[in-house]
Amino acid sequence: MAHRVLVSDPISEIGVALLNDHPDIEADFNTGLSPEELIAIIGDYEGLVVRSQTKVTPEVLAAAKSLKVIGRAGVGVDNIDKEAANQHGVIVMNTPTGNTISTAEHAFTLMLSAARNIAPGHASVLAGEFAAGRKANQGIELNGKRLAVIGMGRIGTEFVKRAQAFNMTVVAFDPYLTQSRADELKVELADTPDAALTGADVVTLHVPLTDDTKGIINAERLALMNKGALVVNCARGGLVDEAALKAAIDSGHIAGCGLDVFENEPPAADHPLLSLNKFVAFTPHLGASTAEAQENVGIQVAEQVRDFLATGEIRNAINMPSLDAAAREAIGPYLDLSASLGKLLAKLGLSNPDALRVSYHGPFAKKDTALISRTVLTNFLESSRCDGQVNIVNAPGIAAQMGLELVESTINAQTEYNELLVVELRKGEERFRLAGTLIGSSPRIVEIDRLYVDTNIRGHFLIVRNDDRPGIVGAVGTTLGNEKVNIANLSLARNKTQGNALTVIEVDEPLSPEIMAQVRAIPGVTLGTGVSL
Numbered sequence: 001m002a003h004r005v006l007v008s009d010p011i012s013e014i015g016v017a018l019l020n021d022h023p024d025i026e027a028d029f030n031t032g033l034s035p036e037e038l039i040a041i042i043g044d045y046e047g048l049v050v051r052s053q054t055k056v057t058p059e060v061l062a063a064a065k066s067l068k069v070i071g072r073a074g075v076g077v078d079n080i081d082k083e084a085a086n087q088h089g090v091i092v093m094n095t096p097t098g099n100t101i102s103t104a105e106h107a108f109t110l111m112l113s114a115a116r117n118i119a120p121g122h123a124s125v126l127a128g129e130f131a132a133g134r135k136a137n138q139g140i141e142l143n144g145k146r147l148a149v150i151g152m153g154r155i156g157t158e159f160v161k162r163a164q165a166f167n168m169t170v171v172a173f174d175p176y177l178t179q180s181r182a183d184e185l186k187v188e189l190a191d192t193p194d195a196a197l198t199g200a201d202v203v204t205l206h207v208p209l210t211d212d213t214k215g216i217i218n219a220e221r222l223a224l225m226n227k228g229a230l231v232v233n234c235a236r237g238g239l240v241d242e243a244a245l246k247a248a249i250d251s252g253h254i255a256g257c258g259l260d261v262f263e264n265e266p267p268a269a270d271h272p273l274l275s276l277n278k279f280v281a282f283t284p285h286l287g288a289s290t291a292e293a294q295e296n297v298g299i300q301v302a303e304q305v306r307d308f309l310a311t312g313e314i315r316n317a318i319n320m321p322s323l324d325a326a327a328r329e330a331i332g333p334y335l336d337l338s339a340s341l342g343k344l345l346a347k348l349g350l351s352n353p354d355a356l357r358v359s360y361h362g363p364f365a366k367k368d369t370a371l372i373s374r375t376v377l378t379n380f381l382e383s384s385r386c387d388g389q390v391n392i393v394n395a396p397g398i399a400a401q402m403g404l405e406l407v408e409s410t411i412n413a414q415t416e417y418n419e420l421l422v423v424e425l426r427k428g429e430e431r432f433r434l435a436g437t438l439i440g441s442s443p444r445i446v447e448i449d450r451l452y453v454d455t456n457i458r459g460h461f462l463i464v465r466n467d468d469r470p471g472i473v474g475a476v477g478t479t480l481g482n483e484k485v486n487i488a489n490l491s492l493a494r495n496k497t498q499g500n501a502l503t504v505i506e507v508d509e510p511l512s513p514e515i516m517a518q519v520r521a522i523p524g525v526t527l528g529t530g531v532s533l
């Protein structure tokens with residue numbers, strides 16, 4: 001059956017066509033839905049593509065019983081409830097690069113427009129007030145002025161390149177900006193927003209709206225800027241305290257502002273900032289509204305959603321490690337190994353463990369260990385709970401709710417294998433561990449609770465623990481033979497000191513409860529488990 005995708009905001013037609021061109025995808029373009037209408041139909045879809053108009057609320061996600069992926073044609077994902085998406089196991093992807101240049105150009109345009117009174121000047125010409133408009137609208141030159149940039153990511157960096165061409169000096173605040181990158185970009189690095197704003201003539205914002213950044217431009221910080229300064233916001237409303245900005249402009253300390261975004265969009269007609277008529281430029285969230293940006297993000301989002309639904313490839317997910325086709329191929333055998341180890345842990349390991357520890361021995365550091373650990377956890381939880389509700393997105397949240405801690409460690413000690421993946425359940429002082437490796441490119445399970453075996457990671461298995469004495473393995477073989485069960489492979493391990501042994505027998509078909517009962521009844525068999533991996 002085709003994967004159904006709902007495109008609920010306007011994206012480029014090429015993007016919609018790209019989805020529909022795939023034989024296994026059926027996309028419906030249905031925009032302008034009310035929240036109730038969206039809730040009524042979302043249950044039919046595995047994919048949802050949005051821009052910023054559609055609000056993906058917890059109620060929408062609760063109704064989205066088949067939803068696997070939300071694609072955002074743009075950068076900001078503040079219209080999607082990320083917590084609810086995690087809880088429901090829905091991957092959220094954005095298209096981080098498609099609108100960078102358009103948005104940087106738009107922010108720059110707002111700065112120039114506010115500085116040179118383009119909007120009020122334009123209005124005066126239209127109103128037939130040419131001379132009065134000319135007299136009233138003397139501007140501010142940007143040459144040599146000090147620009148503060150809050151957020152030096154993709155858009156901030158592009159803005160800075162343009163500002164430097166205008167001979168502005170730049171100071172940037174971004175907690176993730178290193179000194180060497182700042183040097184490379186020829187910007188002064190500020191260690192606090194206050195340091196960036198002190199003595200600045202213009203501030204431009206290029207950060208996501210989060211609990212940390214909400215109201216980052218407030219009355220105290222505006223007061224740190226030079227008299228006559230400008231505020232430019234082409235990121236998100238809510239970053240600037242609008243009442244504080246209006247008060248600072250009214251006081252004459254701040255000259256004006258260029259705003260593409262507002263705390264509430266659209267802003268009310270009587271919004272206090274809209275009454276200003278000098279050094280202002282307002283646009284209705286147009287940062288990404290160019291033909292080029294919309295084509296870029298429309299194509300990107302369609303490709304990402306299509307590839308995820310068709311092949312499982314994950315790109316630009318904000319709640320999952322990314323995995324493109326090349327990386328998927330490189331890491332594939334490790335993911336297969338970790339999935340089997342997770343399932344086997346659930347079958348053989350401790351009940352109600354406190355912690356799941358995943359240890360990497362050897363040159364694992366170069367691989368995406370976060371994804372490997374998450375795969376172990378997901379398969380462990382999926383096999384333990386069997387309620388079909390666990391997936392790779394919500395597994396960490398479910399583990400946290402259960403009080404199961406996921407612990408990762410990298411261990412440098414040598415093992416007899418080049419790389420060894422050890423997964424261990426812990427419950428108080430109790431431990432149960434499994435280990436696997438790659439022999440060539442073939443994943444193998446090589447240890448079951450300190451007994452060393454060598455077995456496939458896929459197939460049907462009979463795992464027997466028994467006393468280490470003659471005849472038991474033979475009796476198990478005879479039981480299987482009598483029941484016409486073919487043995488594909490067999491691996492034996494024993495602990496001479498403790499006098500016990502482990503046999504892993506790969507068989508051609510799953511073992512029935514009757515056969516398992518016969519195996520468990522063999523004298524000397526202490527544990528018999530049938531498992532399909």
Ligand SMILES: NC(=O)c1ccc[n+]([C@@H]2O[C@H](COP(=O)([O-])OP(=O)(O)OC[C@H]3O[C@@H](n4cnc5c(N)ncnc54)[C@H](O)[C@@H]3O)[C@@H](O)[C@H]2O)c1
Nearest residue numbers: 075076103151152153154155174176206208234235287288
């Ligand atoms: N107006 C529009 O139409 C439009 C279009 C595209 C993007 N946006 C907005 O612009 C924002 C930036 O986009 P981008 O592509 O540059 O994103 P980005 O992820 O490349 O850059 C964001 C930067 O903010 C930094 N940052 C995070 N928290 C910070 C904090 N507390 N203080 C300072 N810096 C912090 C990050 O380290 C990162 O470098 C987006 O989040 C989106 O909300 C608006």
Ligand SMILES: O=C(O)CC[C@@H](O)C(=O)O
Nearest residue numbers: 051052074075076288289
């Ligand atoms: O969809 C849009 O036009 C706005 C996009 C913009 O806000 C973004 O965060 O990418």
